[in-house]
Amino acid sequence: MRYRKSFVELFYKILTGIACYSLIVILGYIIFVIFKKGIGMLSLKMITTVPSGGYYYGGEGGVLNAIAGSFYIAVGATIIAVIVGVPAALFINSHLQHKPRMQSFIRYMLDALWGIPSIVYGAFGFMLMIYLGMSASLLAGIITVAFLITPIIIRTFDEVLNTIPKGLHESALALGYTRMQLAFKVLWKQGFPGFITAVLFAFGRGIGDAASVLFTAGYTDLVPQYLDEPAATLPLAIFFQLSSPIPEVRNRAYAAGIILTAMILIISVSARLVSRKFSKTNLK
Amino acid sequence: MKFRVLQNISNSWMIVSLCIILLIPFIIGVVLYSKSIPVFEITSIDQLLFSSTWKPTQGLFGFLPFILSSLYVTLISFVLSAPLCVLAAIYLTQFASKRLVLIMYPVIDILAGIPSVIYGMWGILIVVPFVGETLAPLFNLNSSGYSILSGGIVLAVMCIPYVLNMLMESFKTVPMGLVEASLSLGASKWESIKHAVLKKCRTGIISAFGLGLAKAFGETLAVMMVVGNVVQISGNPFDAGYPLPALIANNYGEMLSIPLYDSALMLASFILLVVVLLINLFFRYLICKTQRK
Numbered sequence: 001m002r003y004r005k006s007f008v009e010l011f012y013k014i015l016t017g018i019a020c021y022s023l024i025v026i027l028g029y030i031i032f033v034i035f036k037k038g039i040g041m042l043s044l045k046m047i048t049t050v051p052s053g054g055y056y057y058g059g060e061g062g063v064l065n066a067i068a069g070s071f072y073i074a075v076g077a078t079i080i081a082v083i084v085g086v087p088a089a090l091f092i093n094s095h096l097q098h099k100p101r102m103q104s105f106i107r108y109m110l111d112a113l114w115g116i117p118s119i120v121y122g123a124f125g126f127m128l129m130i131y132l133g134m135s136a137s138l139l140a141g142i143i144t145v146a147f148l149i150t151p152i153i154i155r156t157f158d159e160v161l162n163t164i165p166k167g168l169h170e171s172a173l174a175l176g177y178t179r180m181q182l183a184f185k186v187l188w189k190q191g192f193p194g195f196i197t198a199v200l201f202a203f204g205r206g207i208g209d210a211a212s213v214l215f216t217a218g219y220t221d222l223v224p225q226y227l228d229e230p231a232a233t234l235p236l237a238i239f240f241q242l243s244s245p246i247p248e249v250r251n252r253a254y255a256a257g258i259i260l261t262a263m264i265l266i267i268s269v270s271a272r273l274v275s276r277k278f279s280k281t282n283l284k
Numbered sequence: 285m286k287f288r289v290l291q292n293i294s295n296s297w298m299i300v301s302l303c304i305i306l307l308i309p310f311i312i313g314v315v316l317y318s319k320s321i322p323v324f325e326i327t328s329i330d331q332l333l334f335s336s337t338w339k340p341t342q343g344l345f346g347f348l349p350f351i352l353s354s355l356y357v358t359l360i361s362f363v364l365s366a367p368l369c370v371l372a373a374i375y376l377t378q379f380a381s382k383r384l385v386l387i388m389y390p391v392i393d394i395l396a397g398i399p400s401v402i403y404g405m406w407g408i409l410i411v412v413p414f415v416g417e418t419l420a421p422l423f424n425l426n427s428s429g430y431s432i433l434s435g436g437i438v439l440a441v442m443c444i445p446y447v448l449n450m451l452m453e454s455f456k457t458v459p460m461g462l463v464e465a466s467l468s469l470g471a472s473k474w475e476s477i478k479h480a481v482l483k484k485c486r487t488g489i490i491s492a493f494g495l496g497l498a499k500a501f502g503e504t505l506a507v508m509m510v511v512g513n514v515v516q517i518s519g520n521p522f523d524a525g526y527p528l529p530a531l532i533a534n535n536y537g538e539m540l541s542i543p544l545y546d547s548a549l550m551l552a553s554f555i556l557l558v559v560v561l562l563i564n565l566f567f568r569y570l571i572c573k574t575q576r577k
Contacts, residue, residue: 005472012474013379019371020380020388023448026441027395030406037409084301091298108568109306115495115564116309116557117502119529123553124312126536127319150305180291183298201397208399211504211529215536235401239505242405257405261398268397272390 034261038254046255051221057246063256068223069231072138073213074206077145078153081202084146085153086195087183092154093161094183097169107158113151119211121148126215139227141217148212149202156201160194161187193275200271204264210235234260313557320551323544332551338515345548347555349517353432353525357507358500360436360521365443366493372444373451378463378477396445404509407438412510420522427522430512435525438510439500447496454488455481457575487574494567498560504529528552 051061096103125144134140164187172186173179188195210233218230219240234256241253323332323345335346376388415437416429458481466476482489512524513534532552539546 005475009472009474012477013375016371016375016379019368020375020384022368023372023388023395023444024391026444027391030398030402030441033406033409034402084304087294087298088302088305091302095295095298104572106302106306108565108572109309111568112561112564113305113309115498115502115560116312117499117504117529117560119502119504119532120312120316120553120557120560123532123536123550124315127315127550147308151308154305178291180294184294204397208397208401210399210401211533214533235399235505238401238405239509242408242509254405257402261402264397264399264402265394268394269390272393 031261031265034254034257038251038256038258041251041255042258043255046252047259050223057249063234063237063252063259065221065223066232066234066237066256067259069138069141069217069220070207070234072224072231073141073145073217073233074203076138076142077149077206078199078203080142080146081150081153082199085150085198086157089154089157089161090183090187092158093164093187094169094179097166107155110151110155110158114155117211118148118209119214122212122215125212129216134228136216136218136230137228138217138224138231141213141231141233142227144212144216145206145209148209149206152205153198153202156198157191157194160197161191164190193277197271197275200267200274204267204271207267208235208260208264210239234263309557309561313554313561316550316554316557320547320554323547323551326544336517340542340545340548343544345544345551347528347552349515350526350528350531350552351555352517353511354501354527354529356432356521356525357435357439357511357527358497360433361439361443361500362493362497364436364440365447365496369444369447369451369492369496370489373448373455374477374481376448377452377455378473378481392445392448395441396449400442400503400506401509403438403442404506407434407506407510411437415522423522425520425522428512428524430510430524431522432511432518432525433521435507435511435527436521438506439503442503442506443496443500446499447492450492450495451485451489454485454492454571457488458484487570491567491571494563498563498567501563502529502556502560504533508533528556532556 045060046062047067048064049060049062050065051063092103092106096106121144125140125147128143129136129140168186168190169182172182177185213233214236217233217236219232219236220230221232222229224231238253238256238260241249241256244250244253326343327345332345332347333351334348335344336348337344337346338349376385380388411434412429414429415431415434416427419433420427420429462480462484463476466480467473471479507527508530511527511530513526513530514524515526516523518525532549535545535549539549
């Protein structure tokens with residue numbers, strides 16, 4: 001009986017352990033496949049040139065247009081999301097501090113908003129675009145992605161603000177701070193690492209998301225100069241090139257895949273590092 | 285005086301931005317619904333949801349094949365990912381050393397952050413040939429590999445970090461004293477987990493699964509790349525399918541040139557929105573309720 005018990009114990013420990021380590025294997029395998037497949041085609045030219053005339057038949061060129069487009073869209077959308085999201089997150093944690101029901105209702109709505117698929121945002125953005133009489137452009141892409149990432153910024157930032165000790169709120173208010181000063185002077189400073197994490201996180205989502213810009217940003221072989229020009233994005237460039245029957249074009253999609261994966265890896269890792277570095281100087 | 289003005293500006297800025305955010309789901313819902321009204325006027329809702337003829341050029345829109353494909357892919361991904369998530373979450377919260385947990389956080393982060401197009405690419409490179417050349421012959425079937433099963437496998441991998449995170453959050457809320465009480469009564473560690481932790485977290489587990497399903501249901505690009513995109517109803521997972529999000533994403537180009545087509549696609553988006561939002565609201569509510577206790 002006792003042996004059976006310890007056997008069952010060991011069995012489940014190993015089983016759950018395998019499940020856990022298999023996640024590392026899966027991640028390693030995906031990254032390995034992506035890098036192995038594309039590393040041969042990766043060159044400086046891929047990053048620094050735009051597609052030339054016969055690019056989609058295997059001609060010269062790179063994906064600079066898509067890298068720049070993705071970058072512009074992600075930066076623009078992040079700026080809008082910060083302008084709208086940061087005050088909203090601060091508001092939840094300063095002005096609504098004494099209304100816990102309201103707070104949890106707002107968090108509940110934001111979580112639900114986070115779950116809406118990006119293709120729905122894409123369809124909505126497309127309708128909005130037609131309604132406003134715009135054509136597929138950088139601006140339309142930025143607005144659509146901003147809709148997508150604002151809830152993410154608010155919730156991630158809010159999560160950090162929520163961990164700030166309530167005593168700090170009280171002492172600030174007791175010293176005569178208004179709630180606005182509490183929000184922008186105390187919470188903002190204390191929550192700054194969370195802000196950086198939230199921005200990087202949202203930026204990563206903005207760069208990687210394809211379904212929402214599929215309708216709205218259009219596609220072009222040029223680096224966009226103005227807000228009303230169409231813009232290519234890296235995920236869509238990979239997607240379109242992968243469906244090409246010509247092997248050279250497909251190979252370049254694999255190389256572009258490495259670029260995108262590397263960007264996401266860098267953003268993800270630096271988000272963790274930055275938040276760790278800043279949080280050392282903060283009150284716990 | 286200047287301070288007052290500043291205060292007013294920043295206060296209203298905060299309130300306005302919060303209101304905008306909270307109104308977004310309603311605005312999206314209203315816009316998509318109002319755009320899909322024209323197709324309602326021609327076809328009844330029964331016919332839209334339960335007819336399987338999809339001929340946009342003749343004005344026949346039956347969403348059944350798409351809805352079934354979506355459900356099928358989602359179900360497969362759920363069956364594949366759910367056990368793995370539960371086991372891994374148990375190990376990470378109960379058995380694992382602190383160092384392993386520190387390593388696993390970035391792993392989960394990165395898995396969650398990889399864009400869907402990369403998962404799709406991985407699917408085309410690995411999963412599709414695996415399903416087509418290794419799995420299908422095992423069952424004496426012919427398959428190109430671009431199938432519902434491939435979609436399910438890719439989706440399963442994509443959902444793992446999402447579900448795992450929520451499961452871990454839920455397991456962490458179990459008070460240590462509960463496990464210790466069980467241990468002191470002579471139960472082994474595994475028995476304590478089974479009878480105390482898992483039982484205590486039942487709602488949390490169900491909610492995590494529900495939200496994972498909702499996420500899988502709305503996932504677009506990765507699935508679209510491996511699922512084959514053929515309009516048909518089939519019970520065979522080695523056949524190609526055509527999920528709802530893929531339908532929207534594939535046809536946006538031509539939708540303005542065929543009458544009512546745009547309206548039908550907006551209806552598809554509306555269905556997607558309503559289904560995902562309702563699932564989300566329901567399970568998030570469950571989570572909120574259990575957390576408050």
